[in-house]
Amino acid sequence: MKTSLVNTVWFSEKRKNLLLLLIEGTRDIEQIKKSLNVTARAIMPQIKMLKQQHLIKEVGDSFSLTTAGEIIVKNMSPLLETSRVIEENKDFWTTRNYDAIPSHLFSRLREVGHYFLIEPDINHLFELPREFTENIPRSKNIMTFASYLHPTFPSLYSGVSDSVNEISLFLSLPAFEKLRDEYTADFTKLMRSDSVTLFLFNDDIKLPMITVTDKFSYICLFNEEGRYDHRDIISFDESALNWCHDFFDFYRNKSREVLQ
Incomplete structure (x- = not known):
């Protein structure tokens, strides 16, 4: 069963946080683990799914957003920030x-x-x-x-x-x-x-x-x-x-x- 982009982005806090981290720039796995306070075992399946959906790419030992990933994250950020303001x-x-x-x-x-x-x-x-x-x-x-x-x-x-x-x-x-x-x-x-x-x-x-x-x-x-x-x-x-x-x-x- 094909997973939609909406499900990929919104149905996992780990994936969402990783995308928001990568909008700030390229990160290697150690930087990702430290920034998101996760283990490699916990984050690697999420990285794999985001790669399959062509939202992030791996270059050498580092990960960055694809063009499609960047478009999605730039448009999701205002909604997330608005939600935070109201939710508080x-x-x-x-x-x-x-x-x-x-x-x-x-x-x-x-x-x-x-x-x-x-x-x-x-x-x-x-x-x-x-x-x-x-x-x-x-x-x-x-x-x-x-x-x-x-x-x-x-x-x-x-x-x-x-x-x-x-x-x-x-x-x-x-x-x-x-x-x-x-x-x-x-x-x-x-x-x-x-x-x-x-x-x-x-x-x-x-x-x-x-x-x-x-x-x-x-x-x-x-x-x-x-x-x-x-x-x-x-x-x-x-x-x-x-x-x-x-x-x-x-x-x-x-x-x-x-x-x-």
């Missing part, structure tokens, strides 16, 4: 509202990379998380998209406005009006700062907040019921920073700058 906190990712995420970015959710899920602390439920407030002052370039105004937000951002290179704030109309009318001193300082640019978006965008700096990214999403449950994602991976920058590029075209 399945309850979180499967209960989010993604309406505000553009389709081209939704399909790249794997780029969140290695992240931390910030769970709400009942004793500090209405405070900005420490992971956020400690990293904002360490950042030099800050972009924040916010549909609501947290009470700590105005003083935090006005407090760092003199020490950063650039702050870009994208605010909903209610958040902007609250900042202007209830936090007058902070609003005035932000508006007068050469490092701060305010943008206003008029659409009803279902997203509490996204922040990206040169240090970290911070993603807040509503749940399926449209409520903010204070469960947030923080990532320091470069891919996550790039993903958030692309998010801001998308919404920059849908916002207008607030002039002094």
Whole structure:
């Protein structure tokens, strides 16, 4: 009975891990054993099967991907990475509202990379998380998209406005009006700062907040019921920073700058 490529690739962790290892470059058997923590007896049958399916080839004492193997592995990697991101906190990712995420970015959710899920602390439920407030002052370039105004937000951002290179704030109309009318001193300082640019978006965008700096990214999403449950994602991976920058590029075209 002929074994399909799908079965060959996906139905064995050893084969899958070997393919992912070889996408990084040619390996001999000793390097394979060490990298995958396997014995020669355990891995040789998998190598034989992958050779029979023309996914890997043997050159001298080393193994590498064939052209077909390289095509398959390059296409399986995004799925595996997306699965890892979701699997690590399945309850979180499967209960989010993604309406505000553009389709081209939704399909790249794997780029969140290695992240931390910030769970709400009942004793500090209405405070900005420490992971956020400690990293904002360490950042030099800050972009924040916010549909609501947290009470700590105005003083935090006005407090760092003199020490950063650039702050870009994208605010909903209610958040902007609250900042202007209830936090007058902070609003005035932000508006007068050469490092701060305010943008206003008029659409009803279902997203509490996204922040990206040169240090970290911070993603807040509503749940399926449209409520903010204070469960947030923080990532320091470069891919996550790039993903958030692309998010801001998308919404920059849908916002207008607030002039002094």
